[in-house]
Amino acid sequence: MKTSRFLALATATAVAFSAVTPAQAAQVGPLDQNKCKVTFTAAEKDFLTSMEQDVASRLDSTFARDINLSLEAAYPSARPVGNDFVDANKQPLTGHKTVDAFDAAFNALDKASYLNRLGLAGMNDSTANFYLQMRARAAYGQNLAGGTESEETDWDNYYVEARKKEGDIEGNFAGALLALLFGLTDVLGNEAQMEKFYSTFEKTSTGKFFENMNAFLNAEADAEEACLGEGNTTVAFPTKPASQPSKEDGSSTAGIVVGVIAAVLAVVGIAAAFAPQLGIQIPSLR
Numbered sequence: 001m002k003t004s005r006f007l008a009l010a011t012a013t014a015v016a017f018s019a020v021t022p023a024q025a026a027q028v029g030p031l032d033q034n035k036c037k038v039t040f041t042a043a044e045k046d047f048l049t050s051m052e053q054d055v056a057s058r059l060d061s062t063f064a065r066d067i068n069l070s071l072e073a074a075y076p077s078a079r080p081v082g083n084d085f086v087d088a089n090k091q092p093l094t095g096h097k098t099v100d101a102f103d104a105a106f107n108a109l110d111k112a113s114y115l116n117r118l119g120l121a122g123m124n125d126s127t128a129n130f131y132l133q134m135r136a137r138a139a140y141g142q143n144l145a146g147g148t149e150s151e152e153t154d155w156d157n158y159y160v161e162a163r164k165k166e167g168d169i170e171g172n173f174a175g176a177l178l179a180l181l182f183g184l185t186d187v188l189g190n191e192a193q194m195e196k197f198y199s200t201f202e203k204t205s206t207g208k209f210f211e212n213m214n215a216f217l218n219a220e221a222d223a224e225e226a227c228l229g230e231g232n233t234t235v236a237f238p239t240k241p242a243s244q245p246s247k248e249d250g251s252s253t254a255g256i257v258v259g260v261i262a263a264v265l266a267v268v269g270i271a272a273a274f275a276p277q278l279g280i281q282i283p284s285l286r
Helices: 002-024 042-074 078-088 099-108 112-120 125-140 173-181 191-201 205-211 214-228 253-266 268-274
Strands: 026-030 035-039 158-161 231-235
Touching: 026 214, 035 214, 042 078, 042 125, 042 191, 042 205, 078 112, 078 125, 099 125, 112 125, 158 214, 214 231
Parallel strands: none
Antiparallel strands: 026 035, 026 231, 035 158
16 A cells, blocks of 8 residues: 555656646747747746846946956056046046936046057057046946936747857856957957956956856757757746856866857847946947
8 A cells, every 4th residue: 555655646746747847947939930939937037037137237336347457457557547537537527417418528528648548558549448438437427317228128029049059158258248349459359468357357246247147148049959950849048146167277268268259249239238228338339
């Protein structure tokens, strides 16, 4: 009797688990015109909605600061110039309520002497102007109203393109993404500077936040590959922030950067969409 009860319980448990398993992962629908609809579970959708909202709400107070730290690691002589710039321009840069007003005040400043000094520190004009903008934003441009509002993703009507997966994103793609988007060509063009920029950025709160998006990007790539195989399957998307794996000894940061450039280009729309909301002028998008 005990055995039959145990077998009955085991059978019922197996049936129960087989019934709930599909609900634990997103459903990838059938291939249609090279796309598949992805139907998320409630837990997945809640997390993705929260992740998207966090891009704006969390980064408003930390983004500029962390970019500054990373650029100053790549260009050690830049920090004194940045300090002089924000000290000298406190009056014209304070008291603004909107992103547009702050940007107008920044653009009206005479920055020639500071740009020249940053040039001597090794920055090209694009990187130098961007650095001054980030220093100004970190010092005086927090919690501004306005900017271009990004359109929220409709997670109930989410589609992926059918394409082959090239591999998982393991490093922090954001450092390379930012260098590409913001026209920091002199940083990207120098392996030593890129390594300093990247290795500093990935330790910041902004860098860690972006690294938590890897799980979503990898799951999306899995869904795209599943779609390429005609769809009609499941792919698990994240429902909570991923724990950060320890870096392997001897791993090359510069090598990681090269490995994630392709992923950067694939997700370039993320930063492009949120940059105006954060009050960031992206040279390549002007």
